[in-house]
Amino acid sequence: MSGLYLHIPFCKTKCLYCNFYAVASQRLALGFTETLLLEIENRSHQWIDLNLQTIYLGGGTPSLLPSEEIEKIMNAINRYFIVKPPCEITLEANPDDITIENLQSWLKAGVNRLSIGIQALDDHILKFLGRRHNTAQALQAYSMARNAGFKNISLDLIFDIPGLKNENWENTLKKILSLYPEHLSCYALTLEEKTVYDDYIRKGKYPSPNDDLAAQQYEILQDITSKNGYLQYEISNFCLPGYHSRHNSAYWHRIPYLGLGPSAHSFDGAQRWWNPPSLKEWKRLVSLNEACPSEILTTIDKYNEYIMTSLRTSWGIKLSFITEKFGTSFAEYTLKIANSLMNHFLQQADCDTIVIHPKAYILADGIIEKFFLTQDDINTDFIKKSH
Ligand code: SF4
Numbered sequence: 001m002s003g004l005y006l007h008i009p010f011c012k013t014k015c016l017y018c019n020f021y022a023v024a025s026q027r028l029a030l031g032f033t034e035t036l037l038l039e040i041e042n043r044s045h046q047w048i049d050l051n052l053q054t055i056y057l058g059g060g061t062p063s064l065l066p067s068e069e070i071e072k073i074m075n076a077i078n079r080y081f082i083v084k085p086p087c088e089i090t091l092e093a094n095p096d097d098i099t100i101e102n103l104q105s106w107l108k109a110g111v112n113r114l115s116i117g118i119q120a121l122d123d124h125i126l127k128f129l130g131r132r133h134n135t136a137q138a139l140q141a142y143s144m145a146r147n148a149g150f151k152n153i154s155l156d157l158i159f160d161i162p163g164l165k166n167e168n169w170e171n172t173l174k175k176i177l178s179l180y181p182e183h184l185s186c187y188a189l190t191l192e193e194k195t196v197y198d199d200y201i202r203k204g205k206y207p208s209p210n211d212d213l214a215a216q217q218y219e220i221l222q223d224i225t226s227k228n229g230y231l232q233y234e235i236s237n238f239c240l241p242g243y244h245s246r247h248n249s250a251y252w253h254r255i256p257y258l259g260l261g262p263s264a265h266s267f268d269g270a271q272r273w274w275n276p277p278s279l280k281e282w283k284r285l286v287s288l289n290e291a292c293p294s295e296i297l298t299t300i301d302k303y304n305e306y307i308m309t310s311l312r313t314s315w316g317i318k319l320s321f322i323t324e325k326f327g328t329s330f331a332e333y334t335l336k337i338a339n340s341l342m343n344h345f346l347q348q349a350d351c352d353t354i355v356i357h358p359k360a361y362i363l364a365d366g367i368i369e370k371f372f373l374t375q376d377d378i379n380t381d382f383i384k385k386s387h
């Protein structure tokens with residue numbers, strides 16, 4: 001079983017913090033669906049496992065595409081791949097694109113999970129972020145989606161935003177959880193290079209992100225979600241039991257996925273390849289059915305990726321898996337590093353499983369880095385023994 005990701009790279013306007021590949025011109029959308037349909041057909045002939053366990057329409061703003069185009073895309077996927085229940089089919093939608101007609105059309109096309117980019121419930125903050133919707137539209141979009149029949153809804157929220165006080169954040173979470181969404185994705189506002197936010201900070205218009213505030217608001221998030229019965233199964237993801245995102249979880253479990261559309265990445269278990277982050281270049285590549293740039297993962301790459309993706313989740317790292325896939329020396333090395341971080345940062349979930357302590361999730365990047373190996377380490381004694 002594998003996953004399919006489709007990148008729909010259009011947005012009406014660019015949000016302040018966004019560094020995804022997304023273009024704000026509708027003119028560039030001309031011919032997009034036709035090219036994507038051709039790519040679906042071409043790549044299906046080269047992809048080994050056509051059985052899809054998840055499909056994810058992300059972006060950009062997939063909800064901006066006319067609903068007939070979404071139907072055409074889903075029809076093509078059904079023609080060239082095997083899509084059977086319980087395939088999870090997610091569409092990312094912005095609140096201002098959610099209409100009764102769109103919802104009905106997405107359901108008809110087979111979409112069974114909606115991910116709504118609510119981000120905040122404060123009109124000033126939404127404006128600051130550059131979002132096109134307001135609080136009332138966000139709440140209305142959610143209730144319309146429910147009434148239309150969506151039984152699996154994920155909401156995106158952002159914290160550590162200039163002007164977002166702890167009390168406002170707590171109230172936002174309480175209001176959101178009173179709606180009983182099945183899933184929540186919550187991210188601290190991150191400073192990405194070449195974004196409007198980055199530019200504002202450089203010009204002194206806004207202060208840099210505040211790590212202390214981020215930590216406080218993350219703690220509020222963990223506290224309120226857990227009191228309301230949500231499971232934290234990844235650093236930024238929370239769900240009601242049974243509703244984890246199967247698509248994203250497959251990335252963290254390194255299940256092969258095919259990415260289509262400009263800038264989309266693919267992974268088949270041994271190598272990774274990626275489409276160019278340019279509509280023009282992507283269209284050229286698809287029309288000639290050319291291969292994308294790719295890289296074959298080394299043992300060190302695979303080990304580092306295993307640590308990076310697994311430690312982000314509540315499933316953690318398995319020493320038996322490391323022994324089986326990489327050898328005893330890698331497992332011994334992992335245990336040695338883990339022991340040096342045990343109690344404060346890591347904990348043993350059972351005799352085979354190591355996880356990050358939920359209170360230390362905020363420090364996850366630094367913890368994960370401690371395990372990383374470089375190619376030079378292949379010469380050290382512990383690696384030699386495993387070969
Ligand atoms: S809607 Fe999403 S993809 Fe588009 S600019 Fe905003 S954050 Fe980026």
